[in-house]
Amino acid sequence: MPDLRVGERRISVPTGSNLLDALNGVGLNVPYSCRAGSCHACLVRCVDGEPEDALPEALQADKREQGWRLACQCRVTADLQVMVFDPQRDGVPARVCALDWVGDVLRLRLKPARALRYQAGQHVVLWLGTVARPYSLASLPGEDDFLEFHIDCQRPGAFCDLARGLKIGDSLSLGEFRGGALHYDPDWQDRPLWLLAAGTGLAPLWGVAREALRQGHRAGIKVMHVAHDDAGHYLQPALQQTHGIDTEYVLQEHLEEALARLRPTSRQTIALLCGSPVSVERFARRLFIAGVPRNQVLADVFVEHA
Structure with missing residues (x-):
């Protein structure tokens, strides 16, 4: 052996x-x-x-x-x-610079000890003591001078339980930055962009939407956000203040009706999906029925953490 x-x-x-x-x-x-x-x-x-x-x-x-x-x-x-x-030896130290609770969602902003390069839609492993979990970035590189994460604390969990006690100035460590399927491609500027999110799956898509606007996206940008109740639409004020995004807020119980209304205006539509495995599967199935080609549908799935 x-x-x-x-x-x-x-x-x-x-x-x-x-x-x-x-x-x-x-x-x-x-x-x-x-x-x-x-x-x-x-x-x-x-x-x-x-x-x-x-x-x-x-x-x-x-x-x-x-x-x-x-x-x-x-x-x-x-x-x-x-x-x-070892997060102390191998990670990048960061401090909490802002905390904002919207219902059960913690909008956490961190100031890293040094400037970091990343792309909208990526995720990074956050370390709180010896507990580590990957979270998507909601911030926009080059524009925000902080890293923003949206943490759903509705259910108990090792990281969430610690996150509830965070205060301004507390220390965390950052692990590796990792790119998933979610990003903005400049070649998409003249293609309709659909961003479908459930819960805090909105975090990376919020960054991608802002990146698209910054790069002068010329076709429409549609955001659909699904939540269990009205309070779950935690980014509604920020979305409403952002010009160039058509946003639809959908309650979970009405999701199938809302998805059935989706009609792409172009076969060139690009769709980015993020949320739980069940939500992403429902999004993808309906988009296929609506005629969006599979190779134009990109998705990241959030795994529930213990």
């Missing part, structure tokens, strides 16, 4: 063991969310040896060259020494 070393600890694990499970099996508490290579919460750095990596393309080349791997995607097939991600 191969030896797995972490610091001074050495354990023998069965050949082919999942690296994340092996580390957590001995109490190292490596965080994870999706187990699919998307959230990047389970980063570890290989010091000696190489695991079998099922998804090498999930990390940028420079990160891989530095030895970083996603533990959830790796199997231990030979002796291996790793360092787990």
Whole structure:
């Protein structure tokens, strides 16, 4: 059986063991969310040896060259020494500069210790102590001098429970910035843009919408936001004050009726979707029926965190 070393600890694990499970099996508490290579919460750095990596393309080349791997995607097939991600050592420190509660949604703004490069629609792993979760960015790079996140605290959760106690000036750490499917492409300027979101799935699409406007988007921009109740339309004031966006607010109970009314004015329509797996599936199914080609529908799914 191969030896797995972490610091001074050495354990023998069965050949082919999942690296994340092996580390957590001995109490190292490596965080994870999706187990699919998307959230990047389970980063570890290989010091000696190489695991079998099922998804090498999930990390940028420079990160891989530095030895970083996603533990959830790796199997231990030979002796291996790793360092787990330490937010104090490996992350970027940030401080809370603004807090705004709208119902159960926390609009959190952070001021990082240094300027960071990112694109509208990306997400980043937030660390509060030893708890890490990926959250999408709602801020606009180059315009906002802070990073903004929309955190749904309706249900209990390890990160949400800590986030409820945050105060101005508190410290967090930022992990890796990660791009998903949501972005704005300048080639879309003359194509209608539909942004369909459920709950805090609106966060990255808010950034994308503002990026589209900043780049002079010439076709229409339509936002549909789905919430369980009126209070759930937490960005309504900001959307109403933004010219160039046609916004429809839909309650969950009326979603099918609202989706049935969607009629693309062009076969060139681009649709970006974000929310829970169920919501995104409903959006995608209705868009297909409405005639929007599948390759023009891009989606990010929010995984519910424990």
